[in-house]
Amino acid sequence: MRHLPAERVVITGVGAVTAAVSGGAAAVGAYLADPRAVTPTIPAGTLATLIDGGEARRLSRACQLTVAAARLAVADAGMPDCTGVGLVVGSELGDLHSTLEFADGYLQRGPSGLSPLLFPNTVMNTMAAAAAIAVGAKELALTLNAPDVAGELALARAAHAVASGRVTMTLAGGVDQIEPTLAPVFTSLGAPAAPRGEGAVLLVLEARAHALARGARILGEIVSAAWRGAAARAHGVGRRPDTRAVARALAGAGVGRTDVAWVYDSASGDCARDGWEARVLAAALGPPLPPVASLAPFLGHSAALGALRVAAAAWTARSGLLPASPMRRVRGAVGLVHGLARGGTHVALVVGAGEGGGTA
Amino acid sequence: MRRIAVTGLGAVSPFGAGVKAYWSGVAAGTCAIAPVTLFETDGLRCRVAAEVPDVTGSARRSRADRLALAAAAEALEDARVTRREREEVALLVGAVGGGMLETEAWYWTRAGREAGGRLSAVRSTLPSSHADAIAHRLGVHGPRETLVTACSSGAAALAMAADLIADGVVDVALAGGADALTRICYMGFSALKLLDPEPCRPFDRARRGMSIGEGAAFVVLEEEQRARARGARIYAELAGAGMTTDAYHVTAPQPEGEGMARAMRAALAQAGIAPGAVGYANAHGTATPQNDRIEARALREVFGEGSLLVSSTKSMIGHTMAAAGSLEAVATVLALAHDLVPPTANLEAPDPDVAFDCVPVTARDVRLEHAISNSFGFGGQNVTLLFRRV
Numbered sequence: 001m002r003h004l005p006a007e008r009v010v011i012t013g014v015g016a017v018t019a020a021v022s023g024g025a026a027a028v029g030a031y032l033a034d035p036r037a038v039t040p041t042i043p044a045g046t047l048a049t050l051i052d053g054g055e056a057r058r059l060s061r062a063c064q065l066t067v068a069a070a071r072l073a074v075a076d077a078g079m080p081d082c083t084g085v086g087l088v089v090g091s092e093l094g095d096l097h098s099t100l101e102f103a104d105g106y107l108q109r110g111p112s113g114l115s116p117l118l119f120p121n122t123v124m125n126t127m128a129a130a131a132a133i134a135v136g137a138k139e140l141a142l143t144l145n146a147p148d149v150a151g152e153l154a155l156a157r158a159a160h161a162v163a164s165g166r167v168t169m170t171l172a173g174g175v176d177q178i179e180p181t182l183a184p185v186f187t188s189l190g191a192p193a194a195p196r197g198e199g200a201v202l203l204v205l206e207a208r209a210h211a212l213a214r215g216a217r218i219l220g221e222i223v224s225a226a227w228r229g230a231a232a233r234a235h236g237v238g239r240r241p242d243t244r245a246v247a248r249a250l251a252g253a254g255v256g257r258t259d260v261a262w263v264y265d266s267a268s269g270d271c272a273r274d275g276w277e278a279r280v281l282a283a284a285l286g287p288p289l290p291p292v293a294s295l296a297p298f299l300g301h302s303a304a305l306g307a308l309r310v311a312a313a314a315w316t317a318r319s320g321l322l323p324a325s326p327m328r329r330v331r332g333a334v335g336l337v338h339g340l341a342r343g344g345t346h347v348a349l350v351v352g353a354g355e356g357g358g359t360a
Numbered sequence: 361m362r363r364i365a366v367t368g369l370g371a372v373s374p375f376g377a378g379v380k381a382y383w384s385g386v387a388a389g390t391c392a393i394a395p396v397t398l399f400e401t402d403g404l405r406c407r408v409a410a411e412v413p414d415v416t417g418s419a420r421r422s423r424a425d426r427l428a429l430a431a432a433a434e435a436l437e438d439a440r441v442t443r444r445e446r447e448e449v450a451l452l453v454g455a456v457g458g459g460m461l462e463t464e465a466w467y468w469t470r471a472g473r474e475a476g477g478r479l480s481a482v483r484s485t486l487p488s489s490h491a492d493a494i495a496h497r498l499g500v501h502g503p504r505e506t507l508v509t510a511c512s513s514g515a516a517a518l519a520m521a522a523d524l525i526a527d528g529v530v531d532v533a534l535a536g537g538a539d540a541l542t543r544i545c546y547m548g549f550s551a552l553k554l555l556d557p558e559p560c561r562p563f564d565r566a567r568r569g570m571s572i573g574e575g576a577a578f579v580v581l582e583e584e585q586r587a588r589a590r591g592a593r594i595y596a597e598l599a600g601a602g603m604t605t606d607a608y609h610v611t612a613p614q615p616e617g618e619g620m621a622r623a624m625r626a627a628l629a630q631a632g633i634a635p636g637a638v639g640y641a642n643a644h645g646t647a648t649p650q651n652d653r654i655e656a657r658a659l660r661e662v663f664g665e666g667s668l669l670v671s672s673t674k675s676m677i678g679h680t681m682a683a684a685g686s687l688e689a690v691a692t693v694l695a696l697a698h699d700l701v702p703p704t705a706n707l708e709a710p711d712p713d714v715a716f717d718c719v720p721v722t723a724r725d726v727r728l729e730h731a732i733s734n735s736f737g738f739g740g741q742n743v744t745l746l747f748r749r750v
Contacts, residue, residue: 087605092486093486094508099544100467102544102547102548103464103467103543103544106543106547107467107468107471107473110403111403111404111547111550114547114548114550114551115551116548116551116552116553119544119547119548119549119551119552120548120610120611120738120739122544122545122548123456123508123510123738123739124456124487124508125508125509125510125737125738125739125741126610126738126739128739129605129610129738129739129740129741130610132605132607132739132740133607133608133609133610135607136607137605137607138604138605138606138607138619138622139603139604139605140603140604140605141509141603141605141739141741142507142509142516142520143507143508143509144505144506144507144508145455145486145487145488145506145507145508146488146505146506147486147488153505157505160527160529161523164523164527166523185479185482188479189479189480189482189483226503227503227504227505228501228502228503228504229451229491229495229500229501229502229503229504230501231495231496231499231501232492232496233496234484234489234492234493234496235483235484235492343488343492343495343496344492344495344496344501344504345488345491345492345504
């Protein structure tokens with residue numbers, strides 16, 4: 001993929017609802033400065049402070065997470081309204097909980113147990129639809145599904161939509177929730193036991209000229225993004241260290257591999273996939289490899305984490321801090337957010353501080 | 361501005377495998393809606409659907425993966441895209457149900473309601489399974505996306521693929537949608553009381569709801585100069601696309617059809633043509649009282665009460681969910697290529713509130729310059745594709 005055309009794309013807002021942190025860019029920054037591993041389930045009561053009673057009754061948990069993150073992001077970006085705003089939501093599992101609940105209704109009570117209220121939640125775009133309604137976003141609305149990297153993919157796609165002028169502003173990120181019935185199923189299938197997390201993280205992406213014109217605070221810049229399919233069996237990992245996505249993202253940003261000052265990778269505890277990603281990064285950037293941070297050990301693996309990695313990269317570009325173990329000080333204008341999924345979906349984003357912006 | 365040529369078509373429909381079977385059935389106005397055989401429908405008000413006959417491929421793959429693979433392979437072969445070229449071809453797949461049919465079988469078996477479901481089927485549940493299967497089996501390794509915009513997913517895949525070509529990201533894209541019939545989808549629409557017990561009758565005064573179908577369709581989209589330079593057969597130009605969101609209700613369309621009309625206008629604007637230049641609309645046309653009324657209102661708002669011909673191919677193959685937008689795009693492209701507007705089957709008494717000739721029962725010979733294909737989905741996800749004759 002070539003670099004982003006025309007418009008420069010900046011990050012002007014963050015909305016995060018996770019087990020460790022809920023809030024805007026400041027809250028996310030405070031957590032990243034002192035990250036701790038937490039129980040991956042979002043504490044009871046967190047959502048109650050972020051959505052109203054009607055939404056709590058009407059919306060599924062996955063939709064509630066998305067609506068809450070969208071509202072936080074919109075407020076964080078100081079957006080007066082969402083006229084002309086797009087929405088790109090990545091999810092790996094969608095609202096699987098509602099899907100199982102819908103099926104259980106039939107299995108337990110036959111046709112009379114089928115719930116017309118639950119059924120729409122079985123379609124994976126339900127979270128984007130709920131968020132679009134909540135904030136009034138009426139332009140391009142996409143839901144992207146991918147294993148492992150749905151959050152990063154949504155941000156890459158959204159950045160392209162802004163860069164190409166299709167939309168001026170867009171909310172983009174990821175959402176997933178923990179479904180307890182899945183773990184034993186995956187174990188039975190012999191799947192890797194990567195610890196899962198949950199949450200919703202949405203960023204506001206905006207054409208830089210538009211952001212400056214409205215006096216928005218600039219949190220960072222997605223300088224370039226590329227996404228491709230690396231060769232791999234479905235559900236499997238590849239044999240070759242395919243570096244095309246990284247190479248194209250770097251070329252788009254006009255930087256070389258030695259300019260990449262840090263990396264946020266998508267390692268999650270799935271040893272085969274983590275090893276493949278490490279080989280790809282080594283082939284694309286090394287040696288020597290810049291310092292690499294993985295946030296999954298802190299929060300568990302989810303599409304929300306993929307989006308949080310992009311927000312974290314912008315924070316690192318501003319602060320010079322990388323939440324590796326231990327915390328590291330890094331120098332350089334840009335870093336890389338990298339994701340590589342089982343099955344081969346491959347995403348790379350070059351992220352910087354966004355020159356000329358304010359601070360947060 | 362880079363223009364987008366349609367250079368390959370592939371389809372698996374309730375008429376069987378292949379574009380030829382699909383177009384023959386559609387052009388003849390044959391209704392493929394019949395009693396459901398894939399799963400039990402006892403106790404449900406509706407018991408008919410449009411199933412794909414004789415699905416081929418490895419039984420280890422989900423039915424939906426097999427539908428997707430067959431249609432994608434046909435499109436790539438039709439466009440003569442080589443293995444080497446496929447390394448840089450974008451792959452955009454509209455999907456909803458994924459491998460849910462087989463996962464349901466396992467879940468139903470676990471609950472003691474069926475026999476024979478396999479735990480291993482769970483691996484292919486996700487909608488993204490189709491894209492990963494196509495990429496691996498057919499060697500398509502450009503930018504890869506699985507888009508879920510409910511019933512407009514297949515059309516959204518074409519629209520976003522066209523963007524990638526227009527923006528210069530890639531020169532060639534394989535885009536389409538696939539869905540197999542699933543219990544959850546069938547029972548869900550049943551719970552919403554949106555299914556007609558008889559084969560659906562879009563735009564009929566007595567319509568009572570939709571019929572569900574299954575299938576897959578893919579198209580190869582290509583930068584036009586590249587296509588011409590290599591002497592590719594060009595079926596049509598994808599001249600415009602509009603994508604909007606109602607932001608109104610999770611299942612119901614905005615009552616005035618405002619989002620639908622915006623999508624149609626956006627497609628017209630991108631194509632740079634006036635509404636009067638469009639001769640045919642392949643409607644979303646689900647046959648629910650609400651959809652057809654609101655879609656007709658939106659069409660009238662954009663095109664006026666003129667000579668636009670409107671038909672719904674769902675009257676023959678049912679609503680194929682994520683495949684609908686791409687199957688209907690293929691029908692629209694072939695309508696342009698063959699100067700033949702597909703009919704609306706089962707349309708006996710046109711609704712007087714629908715101010716268009718809905719081409720009842722029999723296909724119509726008409727020379728078309730431009731035609732649109734509308735697709736709308738839960739969540740108010742509206743997509744209009746506009747094709748131009750070449």
